[in-house]
Amino acid sequence: MFKDQTVKLGICPIGWTNDDMPELGSWNTFEQCVSEMALAGYEGTEVGNKYPKDRQELKKALELRQMQIASAWFSSFLTTLPFKETEEAFIKHRDFLYEMGAKVIVVSEQGRSIQKEDVPLFEAKPHFTEEEWELLAEGLNLLGELAHEKGMEIVFHHHMGTGVQTKEEIDKLMNITDEDKVSLLFDTGHLYLSGEDPLEVLKLHLPRIKHVHLKDVRGDVAAQVRQQKTAFLDGVKEGMFTVPGNGDIEFGPIFETLANFDYRGWVLVEAEQDPAKANPLEQAIIARNYIRETAKI
Numbered sequence: 548m549f550k551d552q553t554v555k556l557g558i559c560p561i562g563w564t565n566d567d568m569p570e571l572g573s574w575n576t577f578e579q580c581v582s583e584m585a586l587a588g589y590e591g592t593e594v595g596n597k598y599p600k601d602r603q604e605l606k607k608a609l610e611l612r613q614m615q616i617a618s619a620w621f622s623s624f625l626t627t628l629p630f631k632e633t634e635e636a637f638i639k640h641r642d643f644l645y646e647m648g649a650k651v652i653v654v655s656e657q658g659r660s661i662q663k664e665d666v667p668l669f670e671a672k673p674h675f676t677e678e679e680w681e682l683l684a685e686g687l688n689l690l691g692e693l694a695h696e697k698g699m700e701i702v703f704h705h706h707m708g709t710g711v712q713t714k715e716e717i718d719k720l721m722n723i724t725d726e727d728k729v730s731l732l733f734d735t736g737h738l739y740l741s742g743e744d745p746l747e748v749l750k751l752h753l754p755r756i757k758h759v760h761l762k763d764v765r766g767d768v769a770a771q772v773r774q775q776k777t778a779f780l781d782g783v784k785e786g787m788f789t790v791p792g793n794g795d796i797e798f799g800p801i802f803e804t805l806a807n808f809d810y811r812g813w814v815l816v817e818a819e820q821d822p823a824k825a826n827p828l829e830q831a832i833i834a835r836n837y838i839r840e841t842a843k844i
């Protein structure tokens with residue numbers, strides 16, 4: 548399917564430790580996390596809260612395991628705070644990722660996001676006003692320009708509980724931003740959970756997709772989260788997300804579409820679960836085997 552070396556396969560630390568809920572996997576050290584990633588057959592990762600802040604220390608630990616940094620999450624507040632505040636934080640983040648050799652910067656708009664709030668996930672997402680859409684588009688175009696200064700790209704992360712969650716909202720954002728400055732991150736789990744067809748969104752925005760998160764959804768748990776008005780982080784603890792091959796999403800056509808388009812970039816398994824219930828190494832191996840069989844990577 549994928550031609551050799553066109554796609555790089557990584558895994559995010561969120562199955563070992565969760566930045567939004569530090570109590571999950573608090574016993575997992577950074578060394579154990581990256582060693583298990585390498586052992587399971589992954590060549591890259593994103594950055595988590597346990598990773599060393601010292602850049603040389605981080606580089607060395609990754610080199611020892613032949614691992615690379617693919618990217619790291621950045622929260623923007625373009626709709627709610629003066630641009631300067633996002634800009635200052637973004638430049639620090641960009642420079643760190645540049646030094647680590649990453650080519651893309653994951654950006655998620657957290658203005659009015661409910662992803663950390665104790666409110667019903669399926670009922671309380673924000674809906675941006677026209678003024679907020681304009682602020683978001685202008686700000687993202689500027690962040691894209693800042694990324695270009697270092698030969699990097701921003702990849703926008705649509706996300707449950709934020710103003711850019713649905714297909715309609717993703718379409719709108721892609722329409723009102725500059726295609727040369729703002730690329731898209733395709734996260735299978737967030738689209739499926741939102742009730743969208745991930746394959747449809749993928750086909751529509753393929754040329755702008757420069758980063759992929761592979762997350763699967765347990766449909767029965769998701770239905771419970773909707774019915775019981777559960778919050779996003781509680782839904783995570785209850786197991787609404789899992790690794791590819793373990794849930795309801797059919798990944799075959801997704802891999803085929805990416806491969807036929809000659810997608811070049813990272814695909815990263817990103818499945819936040821409670822590590823006390825879902826052993827991270829075991830989950831990483833399940834996903835690795837499934838991807839080998841289904842995507843031939």
Ligand SMILES: O=C1C[C@@H](O)[C@H](O)[C@@H](O)C1=O
Pocket residue numbers: 561566567620662704734737760817819
């Ligand atoms: O990319 C991501 C990073 C996480 O912090 C987030 O909550 C998760 O759902 C995700 O997709």
Ligand SMILES: [Co+2]
Pocket residue numbers: 704734760817
């Ligand atoms: Co993601």
